[in-house]
Amino acid sequence: MNAVRVFKDINVFHSGFHTRCILLMPLFFLYSFIGVGQVNKRLELNAGLLVSAERDPGFSPLLFAGTGISGYAAYSRETEAKSNLVDVFYARSSLNNRFGSGMDVHSAGIMVFHFFHDGKEPGKGLHWGWSNNNEFSLRNNESVNNFNNRFDYVTSFGPAARFRHPFTLFGRSFSIQAIAHMQLLGFVMQSSYVSQAPKGYEVETVGGLDIFRRSVEWFYPGRAWNIGVWPRLQYQLETGNLLSLGYQYGYSRLDGAHRLTKSRGNWYLGIQAGL
Amino acid sequence: MNRKKLYKVVLAHVIMLGSALPFLSCEKHLLAPDPPADPGNVFEYLWEDVYKRYALFEVKDIDWVAVGNTFRTKVHPGMDDQALFSVLSDMLYELRDGHVNLTSSFDRSRNWEWFQGHLPNYNQSIIENRYLGTSFRITGPLLNQVIDSVLYVNYRSFGDEITQSHLDQLMLRAEGLKGVIIDIRHNGGGSLQNANRLAACFADRTYVYAHDRIKTGPGPDDFSHWRPLSVAPRQGMRFGGPVVVLVNRRSYSASSFFAQMMRVMPHAVLIGDQTGGGGGIPVFGELPNGWKYRFSSTQTLTPEGNHIETGVPVDIRRNMQSIEELHGIDSILETALDWLR
Numbered sequence: 001m002n003a004v005r006v007f008k009d010i011n012v013f014h015s016g017f018h019t020r021c022i023l024l025m026p027l028f029f030l031y032s033f034i035g036v037g038q039v040n041k042r043l044e045l046n047a048g049l050l051v052s053a054e055r056d057p058g059f060s061p062l063l064f065a066g067t068g069i070s071g072y073a074a075y076s077r078e079t080e081a082k083s084n085l086v087d088v089f090y091a092r093s094s095l096n097n098r099f100g101s102g103m104d105v106h107s108a109g110i111m112v113f114h115f116f117h118d119g120k121e122p123g124k125g126l127h128w129g130w131s132n133n134n135e136f137s138l139r140n141n142e143s144v145n146n147f148n149n150r151f152d153y154v155t156s157f158g159p160a161a162r163f164r165h166p167f168t169l170f171g172r173s174f175s176i177q178a179i180a181h182m183q184l185l186g187f188v189m190q191s192s193y194v195s196q197a198p199k200g201y202e203v204e205t206v207g208g209l210d211i212f213r214r215s216v217e218w219f220y221p222g223r224a225w226n227i228g229v230w231p232r233l234q235y236q237l238e239t240g241n242l243l244s245l246g247y248q249y250g251y252s253r254l255d256g257a258h259r260l261t262k263s264r265g266n267w268y269l270g271i272q273a274g275l
Numbered sequence: 276m277n278r279k280k281l282y283k284v285v286l287a288h289v290i291m292l293g294s295a296l297p298f299l300s301c302e303k304h305l306l307a308p309d310p311p312a313d314p315g316n317v318f319e320y321l322w323e324d325v326y327k328r329y330a331l332f333e334v335k336d337i338d339w340v341a342v343g344n345t346f347r348t349k350v351h352p353g354m355d356d357q358a359l360f361s362v363l364s365d366m367l368y369e370l371r372d373g374h375v376n377l378t379s380s381f382d383r384s385r386n387w388e389w390f391q392g393h394l395p396n397y398n399q400s401i402i403e404n405r406y407l408g409t410s411f412r413i414t415g416p417l418l419n420q421v422i423d424s425v426l427y428v429n430y431r432s433f434g435d436e437i438t439q440s441h442l443d444q445l446m447l448r449a450e451g452l453k454g455v456i457i458d459i460r461h462n463g464g465g466s467l468q469n470a471n472r473l474a475a476c477f478a479d480r481t482y483v484y485a486h487d488r489i490k491t492g493p494g495p496d497d498f499s500h501w502r503p504l505s506v507a508p509r510q511g512m513r514f515g516g517p518v519v520v521l522v523n524r525r526s527y528s529a530s531s532f533f534a535q536m537m538r539v540m541p542h543a544v545l546i547g548d549q550t551g552g553g554g555g556i557p558v559f560g561e562l563p564n565g566w567k568y569r570f571s572s573t574q575t576l577t578p579e580g581n582h583i584e585t586g587v588p589v590d591i592r593r594n595m596q597s598i599e600e601l602h603g604i605d606s607i608l609e610t611a612l613d614w615l616r
Contacts (some may be wrong), residue, residue: 053303060561061310061320065303098309099565143567144559193497194328194558194572200500202491253303257492259300263302 031138039079040122041275046072046244048268052093057140057192057258058150064103067197068093070266078122082129093265102142113179115162123175124164128184131160131181133226137262147196152254156186156219156226173236183226186219193257217256226252236274244270312564312602314359318350318375321377321568324372324560327493330572331555334582335371342369357381360566362495370570370583373527378567389586390553396523396548397460398593400607402429412448415441419448425615427608429458430473437472439511446476446512454517454615456608457537464528464553474536475509477518477543482506484539485532485583486534487575489556499578506536518543519611522589523540528553534587535577544614545589547607554583 027061050068055061071090077084090108097103115129136153160181167174167265189212192199219226232246248266310316322343332339346366350359356379364384367375377384406427411420418429418433426449449455457473486501520537522530522545533548537543555571562568575583591614596606 034423040590051302053306054286055306059559061563062561063303063306063309097565101561101565101567143561145569147572169340197492204500233294250301259309259528261306263305265302 012054040075042076042272043050043275044074044272046074046245046268046270048072048266050091050093050103050264050266051113052095052262052264054095054139054262056139056150056260058142059103060097060101062097062099063096063127063203064095066093066095068105070268072268080122082118083115083117083122087111104140105137107135107137109133113162113181115160123166127162129160129162130157131183132157133183138224147194150191150196152188152190152260154186154188154219154226154254156183158182158184170186173235176231177234180229181227183219183220188219188224188254188256189215190254190256190260220240223255224253226250240274242272244268244272246270280478310563313352314350314354316350317359317562318347318363318565320563322366325570328490328558328572329370329570330490330574331372331584332495334574334584337369342366360384368595372555372571373551373553374555375570376468376568382428384505385511389527390552391522393548393566394594394609398600399523400606401457401600405603406510406605406608414444417441417445419445421452421553423612423616424453424471425612426452426455427458428455430462430463432462433533436466437469442472442509443512446514449514452516454519455514456519456521456615458521458608459533460521460524460547461525462530464530465526467529467532470529470533470536471506474506474533476513477537478506478508478513479515480508482536482539484536485575487573489573498574504575516542517615519614520545520589521607521611522547522550522608523547524551527551531583531587537585538587539578544591546591546593546611547589548592548594548613549586549588552584552586588613
């Protein structure tokens with residue numbers, strides 16, 4: 001019995017279950033930031049160059065690839081026991097297929113990481129935790145007049161791991177860090193088979209929340225994938241601030257009315273300051 | 276740093292870089308390659324997408340499987356682009372739909388049966404010389420002139436945007452007149468938003484003028500529910516008197532929708548020839564070889580249960596009379612003026 005069957009058997013697909021789950025999400029965030037003891041808070045600002053490739057068969061079977069820009073603001077909070085990272089981002093890219101057709105993509109979202117130190121040093125070694133990705137993406141195909149601006153929105157949760165290793169080179173402090181995450185369970189809302197509107201607008205509803213409920217689909221392995229690897233090198237300034245050179249790779253696939261696939265890499269430079 | 280510790284540091288760096296290297300600057304290569312662009316695959320891609328997303332097979336009684344079987348035999352490896360384009364164009368022609376086009380760098384296929392073979396019923400020179408004259412106003416895309424206490428409005432394309440300020444000026448000019456004539460003959464359509472804005476100037480209440488549904492899946496019966504399409508009264512000045520809409524076979528797409536919006540209003544009449552249709556909103560696609568295409572993916576029904584795709588009928592059927600046309604008279608416009616007098 002596969003995962004789909006299990007979910008159907010417990011009849012959550014056509015109930016208000018996922019609506020209630022979405023409404024409960026803010027509590028997860030609140031829980032993540034409750035902590036005691038010595039607290040290390042930091043704010044980070046990044047700007048980057050995005051290298052992206054996407055395929056939305058709702059527009060074209062062809063791959064659209066190109067570059068863009070990105071901006072990130074991250075807030076991190078570390079205690080002896082755990083660390084949290086909230087990453088708010090926006091990215092815009094102009095993509096072309098091999099015949100020159102263009103597509104503009106805008107993405108924005110919030111990514112949350114929560115790592116448990118499990119008795120280890122916070123600044124060193126491997127830490128396990130979980131992640132939450134909330135991302136909205138809008139695609140504008142320049143050669144399409146109707147049903148343009150196809151979109152997808154994902155809220156998902158999954159395990160995450162962080163590896164940190166500080167080292168000294170020529171008497172200066174550096175550290176390398178890599179975060180990896182894999183989204184396993186969540187919710188998706190996206191453009192439907194022909195229309196750019198989600199499914200809820202294509203069935204008879206009582207409006208409002210009912211449209212929303214009927215537009216939301218489950219995110220689970222096999223139907224949707226989202227993984228990311230974020231390595232970076234940091235250099236500590238004399239002031240205690242950190243300069244970062246990093247790369248964030250993300251792959252996602254959503255099997256809805258069409259199979260949407262995205263592969264994005266983001267090279268960035270950033271500065272991190274203590275609060 | 277002892278040797279064991281050094282090994283650990285080196286190992287950590289190798290793992291770090293190793294985890295990142297597969298992804299660095301090869302974002303494009305981690306997704307599936309583009310589908311092959313050979314003639315056979317291009318043909319099958321187009322045939323299948325039309326099969327799954329075209330909305331009017333049943334309305335037009337078209338057996339797309341049979342059409343595919345007929346044209347598939349004409350496709351062979353190594354055929355040049357012109358020959359392939361010709362086969363695909365001929366196949367799409369079978370849909371008998373003005374909203375169906377295949378566009379390559381060298382040609383654009385089309386089916387213009389919806390107006391070809393019918394009387395033109397419109398002569399732009401006569402409109403300019405006899406009715407608009409030299410003192411007409413150009414209010415945005417709306418050419419307008421007062422003729423015998425009737426406001427005549429000539430609108431060439433629903434693709435040309437009408438703003439609220441254009442409509443304010445138009446309503447101001449129509450105030451106190453006996454009636455308004457909206458001439459959308461030879462108007463090939465454009466934006467439904469413009470059609471709604473213009474029709475809202477004459478709506479005294481909200482009218483449901485049609486219902487539409489859209490393809491929601493690949494199956495022949497995969498459609499959304501029927502959704503009401505309505506036109507609501509405009510905020511601001513409106514005209515409550517009689518309105519005549521002039522249409523012909525070249526009034527297509529958004530023009531057909533506008534004609535249907537006006538047709539449900541009791542104080543409006545349609546004069547001329549039925550519209551050309553175009554009741555399906557086109558969805559766009561791209562073939563593996565980069566050629567673009569579009570076809571209808573919605574159905575639109577009037578309250579009487581007729582598909583707008585087959586054209587909106589008129590209340591008063593009238594053709595341009597050749598002899599009158601020779602004398603510079605527009606018979607259809609004269610009928611409208613008579614009706615309003």
